[in-house]
Amino acid sequence: MFRLFVRLAVAGGVAMLPVAAASQTAPARAGDDLLGLWGANPHIGPAIGGDLLLERRGATWSVRVGGVEAEATAQGDSVVLALPGQQGTLMLWTARAVPEAFWLQPAGINQPYATPVRLLPAGGNVWRGTATPVPERFPLYLMIAREADGTLRGTFRNPEVNWPGRTPRYIVRRSENTVEFVHPGTGAVQYTQPYDSAARRITFDFGVPIVLEPRTVEQAPGFVTRAPMLPPYRYRVPATLNDGWRTSAAARVGMNEAALQEVVRGLVAVDPLSESEPRVHSLVVARRGALVLDEYFRGYGASDLHDLRSASKTMTSILAGAAMQQGARLDGRAFGAASAVGRDGMTLAHLLSHSTGLACNDDDEASPGNEDTMQSQRAQPDWYAFFMALPALTAPGATYSYCSAGVNMAGGMVARATARWLLRLFEQHFAGPMQLGAYGMNLMPTGQAYAGGGMRMTSRDLLKFGQLYLNEGVWRGVPLVPRAWVRASTAEVIARSDGSTDGLGWHRHVLTVGSRRLSTYEASGNGGQFLVVVPQLQLAVVVTAGNYGQYNVWRSIREQLLPAVMATVHPPAP
Incomplete structure (x- = not known):
């Protein structure tokens, strides 16, 4: 166990965090200046994005975005406008009065991505839109504490990709100008990082420099589940964002709001240093066609495009x-x-x-x-x-x-x-x-x-596809997927070795909730990305999380968190 803990009054529970505090009378020891929480949350790229201006002159098209310009000639009904220096490309299809447009961002720390650009007429042959590339972020936190034997131990947390993920703690050794991170099992030095003791900065290089500096937990939204100074979480009706969702209080659609509140409080109370509990980024729930819960954690929000894996x-x-x-x-x-x-x-x-x-x-x-x-x-x-x-x-x-x-x-x-x-x-x-x-x-x-x-997609938008399938392929009166395909693709097609079955692009499980055994079908991905549909309850749930590479951890979302959410639905009267 760590030598010293402080109990933080985290909303909905208590999290145990090691801290750098030491008795004022205790003698200083080598490495004391490393104790505590370190963090960095840089925006790495891409460099180009934002307001976009498209113009056509005859067969020639031009685009201006981010202070950079490109032009090209149409080839049939398509145009490829590539910015100089491989900074991005606008793909156009011009058969419609308002062109279809997509922004292609080059590979960076992420793979190359394409995102839609919704254009609006701006007079004559001019259109305006916004290039919204997938952000390249690498938030990194490091908690260093001293064990009873005097050894410094360091734990990394990276909510975006879970680096380094599979090594729970490192032995930390400090020299005058470097900090070494030693694998506790093999004794091998895995990382030797520059350390500026005067400025208190530990520098990492992931193709771009990531500079860790001392942080309080309030300054580390990606490390803690929820800001510790907030009062205990209380259930709240989701915000109306004019995104197609009808929102409702959970009680109005037959759900126990107090029980939902306790589910969220349980997520909030997870120790950020735990290696056995999932680190959830969002929990979004719909019942009977209404959005009833929309909560985010560890620095994520409703507009964030989450990697669905x-x-x-x-x-x-x-x-x-x-x-x-x-x-x-x-x-x-x-x-x-x-x-x-x-x-x-x-x-x-x-x-x-x-x-x-x-x-x-x-x-x-x-x-x-x-x-x-x-x-x-x-x-x-x-x-x-x-x-x-x-x-x-x-x-x-x-x-x-x-x-x-x-x-x-x-x-x-x-x-x-x-x-x-x-x-x-x-x-x-x-x-x-x-x-x-x-x-x-x-x-x-x-x-x-x-x-x-x-x-990549927002949690609220992903949940819409669960509701679409609950509605047998219809969204707000518009048929988008044939009813026959909804039924065929979610039906059992083949057995898996773990006892579950697969449909056509959907995984099928039976979950136990009290005395009830409920059939579900789901989309799921590495790290704890879930869209789960429970037809018997008219319920759809989205969970996103950051336990990449930790299957034994993130599968507990299905085995524990999802049944807890399902249990908040009032059972039918006998």
Whole structure:
């Protein structure tokens, strides 16, 4: 245990935090100046974004954004306006009176992303809009405390990507100008960082400098769940943001507000140094079509685009439904008779249910189709072709093997069937009727949207897709996904080794809530990203979290947090 703790009156509970305080009479010891909380929350990029001005003169188009300008000539009904120095690109489709526009940001600490630009006429052949790239942030916190034997121990917290994630604590050693971080198991020095003792700064280099400086917990919103000086959390009706959600007090739709309040207080009370409890970023709940809870933690807010990781695989299934709603044929074979041996007979259903039979297993680092292998290799930038070249191990539909590359191939099928870039389909079909705000899709090296995971979206917008499916594909009276596809994609298709089952892009579980066993279907992703639909309760829940790479931690969201939320729904009268 740490030598000294202070009990912080955190709203809804008490968190235990080590602090730098020491008795005024205790003799100073080497490293005392390192004790306490350190932090940095830099905005790293991208550099270009904000107000955008688009103009057409004949066949020539120009764009001005962020003080930079580019122009290009239309090629058919499309225009590619690339800023100099690879600072970003505006993609246009010009067949409509108001052009369709997307902002493509280059890779930085994130993958390259594309985001929509909603243009408005500004007179003549001029349009205005806003380029809203996915922010590149790397908030980093470090708590250093002294153990009973005098050893300094350091714990990092990084809510954005959970770096370093799998090493709970380091031994910390200080020299005059550096701080060493030693792995406690191997004794190896893993990081040696410059230290300015006069200015009290520890500098890290992640391609850009991250400078840690002393922080109080009030100055570290990404470290603590909720600011400690706030009074205990009390349930509140979500704000109306004119984003398509009807809001309601939970009690008006048959939920126990006091119990919901206790659920949130439990999240607030999580010790930020805990390695066994999930570090939740948002909890958003809808029942009977109304938004009843909308709470955010660890520095996140309602407008933040959260990395959905593999939860966005389900968006590929939903996009397939959009294509079907528009009349596309997607129920046949994924590949024609001329394709390689082992591909004939493979369908969209096999791709979405991880049952293609190809050598593609994300849970096996040695698998040739492993997602990390695909994304790190440079020999084949076309990831559709990469997938197509994988050897066949079993017949399609015979075995389950979690395969991001296969779901990405399903996205390729949808794009081909609709003859549209996936972002255009998503923007045209869902963004308007559902009043979606900003979102981002990450891109493959070829510029195609990657459909295997990593989409960015706000929690409130993600929850809309759960409500869409509760409404059997209808949003506010507008049919967006065929009812038959809603039912088929959420039905059992294949069994998994953990006892659960998969549909087509949805994971299926049965959760126990008191004496009730309730069937759910979910989109879920690394770190604790969940969209969970409970048809029996007319309930949809979104959780986002930051426990990346810690499956045994974030699965407790499904096993403990979600049943606690479900238990707040009043059971039907006998």
